[in-house]
Amino acid sequence: SGADIATAEGLFARYEIIDVTPAIVESLRTRPLDSLLVTFGDHRPAVEPVIGIGDSVAVQVWEAGAGGLFSGPLVSDRFSAGSKSATIPEQVVGPDGGITMPYAGRIKVVGRRTQDVQALIETELAGKAIQPQVLVSVTKPVSQSVTVTGEAATGKRVPLSGRGDRLLDVIAQAGGVRTPVAETFVRLSRGNRTVTVPMTTVVANPRENIFVRPDDTLTLVRDPQTFLSVGALGNTTEVPFGADGLTLSQALARAAGLRETQADPEGVFLFRYEPAAVVRRLRPNSPLLASPQVPVVYRVNLRDPQGLFLTQSFRMRNRDLVYVSSSPFAELGKVLSVFSTVTSPVAAGASIYTVTR
Numbered sequence: 001s002g003a004d005i006a007t008a009e010g011l012f013a014r015y016e017i018i019d020v021t022p023a024i025v026e027s028l029r030t031r032p033l034d035s036l037l038v039t040f041g042d043h044r045p046a047v048e049p050v051i052g053i054g055d056s057v058a059v060q061v062w063e064a065g066a067g068g069l070f071s072g073p074l075v076s077d078r079f080s081a082g083s084k085s086a087t088i089p090e091q092v093v094g095p096d097g098g099i100t101m102p103y104a105g106r107i108k109v110v111g112r113r114t115q116d117v118q119a120l121i122e123t124e125l126a127g128k129a130i131q132p133q134v135l136v137s138v139t140k141p142v143s144q145s146v147t148v149t150g151e152a153a154t155g156k157r158v159p160l161s162g163r164g165d166r167l168l169d170v171i172a173q174a175g176g177v178r179t180p181v182a183e184t185f186v187r188l189s190r191g192n193r194t195v196t197v198p199m200t201t202v203v204a205n206p207r208e209n210i211f212v213r214p215d216d217t218l219t220l221v222r223d224p225q226t227f228l229s230v231g232a233l234g235n236t237t238e239v240p241f242g243a244d245g246l247t248l249s250q251a252l253a254r255a256a257g258l259r260e261t262q263a264d265p266e267g268v269f270l271f272r273y274e275p276a277a278v279v280r281r282l283r284p285n286s287p288l289l290a291s292p293q294v295p296v297v298y299r300v301n302l303r304d305p306q307g308l309f310l311t312q313s314f315r316m317r318n319r320d321l322v323y324v325s326s327s328p329f330a331e332l333g334k335v336l337s338v339f340s341t342v343t344s345p346v347a348a349g350a351s352i353y354t355v356t357r
Contacts, residue, residue: 016279016286020300025313027281035208036167036188039195042210044164051109051117052143052214057099057136059088059121064131069103071130084130090139103128114138146212148174150220151184166209167202170218179222182242189217196221198243227320229255241316248300249311251322265302267325272296272317 018024051057062085063071071084091099097110104124109117114136125132138144145157146165153175158165167186171177177184177199184199190213199220202208212218225245226238239254246254248270272295279286279294288294300314301307 014288014295016283016288016294016296018282018296018298020298020307020310020314022306022310024282024298025310028278028315029313034195034197036186036195036197036202036210037207039193040188040190040210042207044211045160045213048113049141049144049160049162049214050111050113051093051138052141053093053095053097053110054142055093055138055144056090056140056142057093057109057117058090058139059099059101060135060137061086061088061121061125061129062133062135063129068130068132069125069128070132093143101125109136144214146170146214146216146218148218148220150187150218151177151179151222152220153178160212160214164211166211167218168209170212171220177220179220182244183222183224185221185223185243187219187221188212189219190215200242200244204244223318225318227251227316227318227322229322231322231324246316247312248314248316248322249308251316251320252311252324255322268300268302268307268311269323269325270298270300270314271321271323272298 061070063069064084065071066084068084070086088101093099093109096106096108098106098108101107101121101124104121107117107121107124112120117136118134121134121136122132125134141159142157145159147157148170149155152171156174158170158173160170165173167188171186181199181203185196186199186202187194187196197208223243224240225243226240228238229251237255239251241251241254252268273293274282274296276289276292276294279296280289282296286294298314300311302311
C-alpha cells in the first residue's frame with residue numbers, strides 16, 4: 001500500500017546502508033585508533049622537578065657558630081644535639097609562589113629547584129646569620145603528582161619520582177585495578193585533551209605505557225564491551241567481549257552461529273552509529289552527515305566466499321547490533337523496521353566512539 005511504501009522510504013532515509021566490500025573493510029581498518037603515544041608523545045620529565053604552588057616546603061638552617069640568628073639555645077634543633085641549626089615550620093607555597101623565611105622575608109620558590117632556593121636563602125641571610133647553610137626539602141609535592149581515580153584500588157594523588165613514572169607505575173602505586181583488565185579502559189586527561197584506550201592495549205604495547213606528567217588525571221573506567229544479537233542467531237541476547245575486541249565472524253560464532261534451517265546467509269546485517277568523519281570517507285555525499293553520529297547498516301553476503309573472509313577482518317565495536325534475516329531476503333525495509341524498535345539503547349551508547357582531543 002501507499003502507506004507501507006511511505007513508511008519504508010522514511011526508514012531508508014534514516015539510515016546509511018553500506019555493502020561490506022574489501023574497500024569498506026580497509027577504510028574502517030585505517031580509521032585512526034585512539035593512542036596515548038600519538039596524542040601525548042612519550043617524553044621523560046625533567047630529572048630535577050621544580051617547586052609548585054600548593055607544595056609543602058620545609059627549611060633547615062645551620063650556622064657555623066653559636067650566638068647567631070638560628071643557633072641560640074632556644075632555637076637549636078632537638079634532633080641534632082650540639083649542632084647550630086634550626087628548622088623552620090613546614091609551609092605551603094602560596095598563590096604568590098613564595099614562602100616566608102625569617103630575616104629574609106618573602107622568598108619566591110615557584111618554578112625553582114630546591115638547590116636554587118637554598119642558594120637564594122643563603123644569599124639573603126649573608127651578613128645576618130653566621131655563615132648560613134640551608135637545606136630545603138619538599139615534604140608534600142602536590143604540584144608534582146598525578147591524580148588517579150575511578151576503578152583504582154585506592155583513588156589518590158600519586159607523587160612522581162625524579163626518574164619519571166609511566167602509566168602502569170602510577171596505577172600500581174594507587175593499588176592496581178580492582179576490575180577485570182579486559183573490561184577496563186584507561187582515560188588520560190592532560191590540559192584540554194582526553195584520550196581513552198583499553199587497559200589491555202597499555203599492558204600489551206609498551207609504547208602506549210607513556211610517561212605521565214604533573215597534574216595529569218588518570219581515570220580507570222570499567223566499560224564491559226557487548227554486542228546485541230537478534231534474528232536467526234539463536235536466542236536474542238547481549239553478548240560480552242573483551243576490550244581488545246573481536247571480529248564479525250567471532251561475533252557470529254559467539255551468538256551460536258547461523259541457524260541452518262532459518263537463517264538467510266545473504267541477510268547478515270550490522271547496525272552501528274558511526275562518527276560523521278568515518279561516514280564521510282565511506283559515503284562522501286551522504287545526506288546524514290549533518291549529525292555527529294550517523295546510523296549505519298552494514299550488509300554482508302555470506303553466500304559469497306569473499307564475504308566469509310571479510311567477516312574475519314571486520315572489527316566489532318561496543319554496542320554493535322547484529323541481525324540475521326530468517327527467510328530469503330527481499331525487503332531491506334523489514335530489517336530497518338526491526339532496527340527502529342531495538343536501537344534506542346544502542347544510540348545511548350554511541351558516544352563511546354567519540355573522544356575529546
